[in-house]
Structures are given as structure tokens and as C-alpha cells.
Amino acid sequence: MNKKHLILAGFVLLKFILHYSLIGPEYELHRDEFLYLDQARHPAWGYISVPPLTAWLSRIVGLLGNGIFWVKFFPALFGALTMVVVWKAIESLKGNLFALILGATGVLFSVLLRLNILYQPNSLDVLCWTAFYYALIRYIQNEHPRWLYIGAVVFAIGFLNKYNVVFQLIGLLPAILLTEHRRIFTNRHFYFAILTGLVLIAPNLVWQYSNNFPVVWHMKELAKTQLVNVDRVDFLKTQLLFFLGALFIILAGLYALWAYAPFRKYRLFFWALVFTLATFIYFKAKDYYAIGLYPVYIAFGAAYLGVLLQEGWKRYLQPVAVAIPVLLFLPMYSVVFPNKSPAYIEQNGDRYKALGLLRWEDGKDHSLPQDFADMQGWKELAQKVAKVHAAYPDPGNTLVLCDNYGQAGAINYYTNGKVRAVSFNADYVEWFELSRPYRNLVRVISYDEVEQELRDISPYFDTVVVADSLTNRFARERGTTIVAFSGAKVDVNAKIREEVAEVKKR
Numbered sequence: 001m002n003k004k005h006l007i008l009a010g011f012v013l014l015k016f017i018l019h020y021s022l023i024g025p026e027y028e029l030h031r032d033e034f035l036y037l038d039q040a041r042h043p044a045w046g047y048i049s050v051p052p053l054t055a056w057l058s059r060i061v062g063l064l065g066n067g068i069f070w071v072k073f074f075p076a077l078f079g080a081l082t083m084v085v086v087w088k089a090i091e092s093l094k095g096n097l098f099a100l101i102l103g104a105t106g107v108l109f110s111v112l113l114r115l116n117i118l119y120q121p122n123s124l125d126v127l128c129w130t131a132f133y134y135a136l137i138r139y140i141q142n143e144h145p146r147w148l149y150i151g152a153v154v155f156a157i158g159f160l161n162k163y164n165v166v167f168q169l170i171g172l173l174p175a176i177l178l179t180e181h182r183r184i185f186t187n188r189h190f191y192f193a194i195l196t197g198l199v200l201i202a203p204n205l206v207w208q209y210s211n212n213f214p215v216v217w218h219m220k221e222l223a224k225t226q227l228v229n230v231d232r233v234d235f236l237k238t239q240l241l242f243f244l245g246a247l248f249i250i251l252a253g254l255y256a257l258w259a260y261a262p263f264r265k266y267r268l269f270f271w272a273l274v275f276t277l278a279t280f281i282y283f284k285a286k287d288y289y290a291i292g293l294y295p296v297y298i299a300f301g302a303a304y305l306g307v308l309l310q311e312g313w314k315r316y317l318q319p320v321a322v323a324i325p326v327l328l329f330l331p332m333y334s335v336v337f338p339n340k341s342p343a344y345i346e347q348n349g350d351r352y353k354a355l356g357l358l359r360w361e362d363g364k365d366h367s368l369p370q371d372f373a374d375m376q377g378w379k380e381l382a383q384k385v386a387k388v389h390a391a392y393p394d395p396g397n398t399l400v401l402c403d404n405y406g407q408a409g410a411i412n413y414y415t416n417g418k419v420r421a422v423s424f425n426a427d428y429v430e431w432f433e434l435s436r437p438y439r440n441l442v443r444v445i446s447y448d449e450v451e452q453e454l455r456d457i458s459p460y461f462d463t464v465v466v467a468d469s470l471t472n473r474f475a476r477e478r479g480t481t482i483v484a485f486s487g488a489k490v491d492v493n494a495k496i497r498e499e500v501a502e503v504k505k506r
Contacts, residue, residue, distance in 0.1 A: 004100065008087055011104045012080045018108075019076040020069075022117055027338045031374040031476070033071060033119040034409025035426060037061065046207035047427045048214045049405075053161040054121050061119075066413075075123035079116035082127045082295055083107045089134045089299035090306075092141060094262075098318050099306025105322050106246030106298045109329035111291060114336050118371070121162040122288065128158030129168055129292025133269070136172075137296075140181065140265055145189035152193040156200035163215060164289055171276025175268040212504075234356065235280070238287040241355070243294050244332070245325030246301075250294060252308075253301030260304055269296065338372045342474035345372070368474055374406065377475025381407065381444070381482075382414035384468045388484050389419050389442050398440040399492065402428075407444045407480065424503050432500060438492040440485060442467075447479030454483065460495070462487030 029037075039047060040058035047055065057074055064070040083104055090103045116123045135151035138144075158165035176182055184190050198205075208215060243250060256263045257270040273293060280290050309317050334340060335352055345352060346367045352358050353365055360370040368376070385400060392398045400421040402408040408428050411421040421444070422428045441461065445453045447469075458464045463486040470480040 004097065007097075007101065008084065008104070011083060011087075011108060015080045015083060015108060016076055018113060019072060019079070019117060022113065022337045022339055023072075024339045024341060026341050027372065027375040028378045029068070029071065029375065029410075029413065030118050030120075030371060031378075031406035031409070034378070034413050035405045036119060036121075037066065037071065038409045038412055038431075039427060042427070042431055044207065045203040046211070046214075048217070048429070049426050050121055050162060051160045051204050052207075053124070053157065071119045072117065075116045075119055078123040078127045079112050082112065082123075082130050085127070085130045085134050086295050086299045089130075089137055089296060090303050092134075092137060093299060093303035095299075095303035096306045096310065098309070098322075099302040102249065102305060102318075102322055103298050103302035105325045106243065106249045106302065107295055109245050109325040111242040111288075111336075115288070115291060117337070122291070125158060125162045125164050126292040126295065128154055128161065128165055130295040132158065132165070132168060133296035134299075137266065137299075145187075145193075148187075148189050148193035149196055152197035153200065156197045159197075159201045160204055164292070167276060167279055167285070167289070168292070170279050171272050172268075174275050175271035178271050179268040181268055232281050232284065235285070235287050238356070239277070239290060242288075242291055243298065245328035246294075246298050248321075248324065249301035249305065250297045251301070252305050253297040253299070253303075256300055256304035260307075263300065263304065266300065269300065273297065338375060342368055342372070342376065345369075346474075370476065373474060373476035377470050377472035377477050377480075378406075378410035379414050380472055380475075381470050381477065381480060382411045382419075384470070385411050385421070385442060385444060385482055386415045386419050388467045388482050391484075392440050392486070394439065397436060397438055398442060399438040399496075400442045400444065402444040403446045403449060403480075407477065411444070424499060429500055429503050432496055434493045434496060438496075439488045441488070441492065443483040443485060445481045445483060446477070447481065450481045450483075457483075457485060460488060460490045460492075461485040462489065 035049065036054045037058050039050075039055035040062045043052075043055065043059070045052050061070045061074070086103050086107050087100055090099050095103070112123075112126065115126065131154045132151055135147045135154055139147035139151070155165060155169070158168075176184060240247060254270060254273070257267050258264075276293055277290065279285075305321060309315060309321065335355060335357065340348075349358065349367065352369065357369045358365040358367070360366055360373075366373065389395050389398060389400060400408075400411065400419055402411070402421050402423040403425065405423055405426040405428055408421040408423040408425075411419055420433065422432050441457070443453060443457065454464065454466075463484075465484045465486075466481060467484045468482045470477050472478060
């Protein structure tokens with residue numbers, strides 16, 4: 001192993017060490033993680049919430065025991081691979097050892113540390129964006145057709161992971177048309193590569209068509225419930241924070257794309273950034289959708305600074321440049337990761353509020369960052385539901401119905417499948433087991449819906465008991481109530497089928 005490989009291995013090892021030390025013991029899995037893990041039990045070529053690749057990974061996690069270590073392993077792995085791809089991009093741009101270390105440091109001490117602690121499609125999404133840009137760099141360098149096919153495969157993987165990569169193409173298309181690289185449209189391999197990508201994603205497209213394009217319904221729901229609260233100015237402000245320590249590297253890269261002669265052939269990347277950000281702003285996208293944009297610009301900036309700071313007195317600025325991402329990251333360490341107790345965060349709320357970390361998707365400030373609150377209370381809820389469910393004389397004929405996917409997924413995960421909860425929310429609407437007649441119902445109801453649900457459902461059962469509730473005051477689900485309904489007066493299965501059909505029509 002040569003010196004460069006040894007240093008890269010050190011960065012990768014540090015990445016994994018950091019990831020397994022950034023989450024405090026007070027925190028559980030995140031709401032979204034439960035859904036993605038549950039998808040492994042229901043193999044398909046698509047889901048309402050995401051494409052199928054995350055479910056395939058969840059199947060692997062399940063085969064490995066479904067433990068926290070493996071849940072956290074894959075996002076950390078994708079983060080490490082993103083760093084490796086940036087390293088390879090810098091090498092391809094003739095970057096020296098300083099440039100490689102600078103680029104790896106800029107990627108390591110960034111928002112990716114937080115992004116990669118959660119088992120979500122986002123980590124692989126960033127890796128695919130970065131790898132796709134790397135394939136484009138390599139194609140520009142030698143115009144070898146294999147890079148077009150590699151790019152097509154990377155795009156297909158990204159598409160099967162998260163549809164966000166479509167925005168990458170939307171931003172690239174006008175950028176290519178503005179430069180001399182528009183000649184790619186006369187290359188037959190370009191169209192064969194497109195065909196390769198289409199073949200790989202075709203099963204998911206067929207699934208979307210067969211199910212009346214649930215992704216459209218999902219995007220409409222996002223627009224109504226979440227994206228409506230997105231502020232475009234806040235979106236731009238947050239972009240500066242994602243890679244704050246590497247911001248000077250990114251800016252150097254953008255300058256080099258315009259003014260540094262050896263990089264002028266890559267100028268389409270300058271325009272790609274402009275058009276992609278404009279697309280995100282137009283659609284009022286969530287700020288983190290754009291994270292995948294930036295690692296490649298760290299590669300350009302690091303390679304350029306490697307040249308700029310290699311001679312004379314400027315060499316003494318090299319350790320300063322490497323230190324900047326670390327020094328700017330250190331103040332963020334105590335606020336952007338769930339490594340402080342909820343009580344500590346509440347007592348020091350002003351620091352978090354100043355950074356906008358306490359603002360949730362409802363547009364309001366709360367005691368904890370939303371992601372942190374989504375990692376609270378799930379074990380308590382699962383244990384209480386399991387206790388209520390077990391108290392029935394015939395639990396096999398008792399349906400556990402939740403208001404949202406987080407509740408259902410947490411119950412399924414923390415009870416190890418002994419209780420199978422479902423919901424009309426997200427993918428769970430497809431997962432009702434209606435082959436057995438249900439006579440009882442355990443209803444898990446969000447706090448603000450309890451009274452209305454009791455009025456609506458009580459007439460259909462002989463007995464109604466408000467059995468328990470979630471008491472963790474830091475949990476986003478605080479106040480979620482568990483209601484036990486017994487002795488159905490109606491055909492519960494028929495009611496469920498009606499509601500499922502109604503939900504699918506929306």
C-alpha cells in the first residue's frame with residue numbers, strides 16, 4: 001500500500017469511527033428508518049415513498065440481524081465512498097497530495113457526517129450524484145465511451161434509490177448545450193448509454209405505471225404538507241452551511257472553472273451548479289436535496305488550490321487550508337448531531353435556534369431539531385402497544401392500526417415482528433393483511449386526532465378503553481394515544497378495504 005492509499009484508508013477509518021460515536025444513547029432510530037427497514041418484508045419494484053433500492057439494502061440489514069450496527073453501517077459506507085470518489089476525481093484532475101488531503105478533509109468535516117448517520121436514501125443519493133459527475137469528468141478527459149455507460153449505470157442506481165437524481169440531469173442538460181460538449185449529442189454511444197439506463201430503471205417505471213404513478217401523488221402530498229413551508233431565501237442560506245468549512249474550496253473550484261486554463265474544458269460544471277440550484281429554487285425543494293451537488297466542486301477547488309499553494313511562501317498556507325474545515329466544523333459538532341441530551345438542547349436552545357435547527361416542517365420552532373425529536377419515544381410506544389395487544393384473549397384477530405408510518409414502523413421494529421402494525425399512511429396502505437377476520441382494534445392515534453377518532457370509531461365496537469399514551473415530552477409523537485376497541489359490531493375487514501380504496505383514489 002503506497003502513501004496515498006494509506007492516507008485515504010486513514011480518512012475512511014476516521015469516517016466510520018466518527019459515525020459510530022455521533023449519536024448519544026438517549027436517541028433511538030429515526031422515524032424514516034423504521035419505514036425503510038419494514039420495506040424489506042414487502043419486496044417490490046417500487047413503493048409510494050421511495051424507489052426499491054433501499055428495500056433491497058434493508059433486506060441485507062435484516063439478514064445481518066437487523067441490529068443498530070448494520071442499520072448505521074450502510075449510510076456511513078456510502079459517505080466513505082463519496083469521499084473516495086472525490087479523492088479519485090482530484091487524482092484525475094492532477095491534484096497533488098496536499099490537494100487530496102484538502103479535498104478529503106473538506107468532505108469529511110461537512111454536513112455529510114450528519115446526513116450519513118441516518119438510514120435513508122440520502123446518503124446513497126449524494127454518492128450517486130458525485131459518482132455521476134466523476135464519470136462525466138473522466139469522459140471529458142478522454143471521451144472513452146465506457147464512461148458514458150458507467151454514468152448510465154450510476155444514474156440508474158441513483159434513480160432506483162431516489163428520484164432526486166432527475167434534478168441532476170435537468171441541471172446538466174442546459175449546461176452541456178452552452179458549451180462545446182454539446183457534440184456529445186452526435187455520439188451514438190450517448191444514446192446507447194441512455195438506453196442502458198432506461199433498461200435498468202424500466203422495472204420501476206413499469207411499477208409506477210401499473211400503480212397509477214404514486215410518485216405523483218407523493219409529490220403532491222409533499223407540496224401540500226411540507227414544501228409549502230420552504231422559504232427560498234432560507235434554502236440559499238442553508239446551502240452555505242452544508243459545506244461551511246469547505247466553502248473556500250468550492251469557491252476556488254468555481255473560480256478555476258472560469259479562469260484556470262486547464263479547467264476551462266470543465267466549464268459546463270459551473271453552469272450545472274447554476275441551473276441545478278435554479279431548478280431546486282423554482283420547485284421550492286427542501287434544502288438537503290442539493291447536498292449532492294457540492295462534493296465534485298470540492299474536487300475542482302482542491303486540485304486548483306494544490307497548484308496555487310505549491311510554491312514559495314504559499315506552501316505555508318497548506319496546513320492552514322487543511323485546518324479550516326476542521327476548525328469551522330468543531331463549533332458545529334455540539335449542535336448538529338444528536339450527541340447532546342434533549343435536556344441539554346432545551347436548556348441551550350438559543351444556539352440551536354440561531355442556526356435555524358429548531359424549525360420544523362410546520363414552519364414553527366420547537367424544543368429539539370425535528371430529526372432529533374423523531375428519534376425519541378419509539379421504544380416506549382412499542383412497549384405500550386405490545387402490552388395492550390397481548391392483553392386481548394385473541395391477539396391474532398386484533399388489528400393494530402396507526403396514524404402514520406413512524407408509529408407503525410417503530411412498533412414492528414421494537415417488537416421484533418411479534419406485533420404487526422399498519423397504517424393508511426405511506427407504503428403501509430399496501431400492507432394490510434386481510435385474510436383473517438378482525439374483531440378487535442388497537443388504535444394508535446396522534447394527540448390532536450384522539451377526540452375525533454373516538455367519536456368516529458366507538459359506535460362500531462362494544463367496548464372502548466383509552467389504554468395508554470406516549471409521555472416522552474421530547475418526542476415529536478408526544479401525546480400519541482393507544483385506544484383498545486373490542487367486540488366489533490361491523491365487518492372490520494370490509495371497512496379497511498373501503499378506506500384503502502379511498503386512500504388510493506386521492
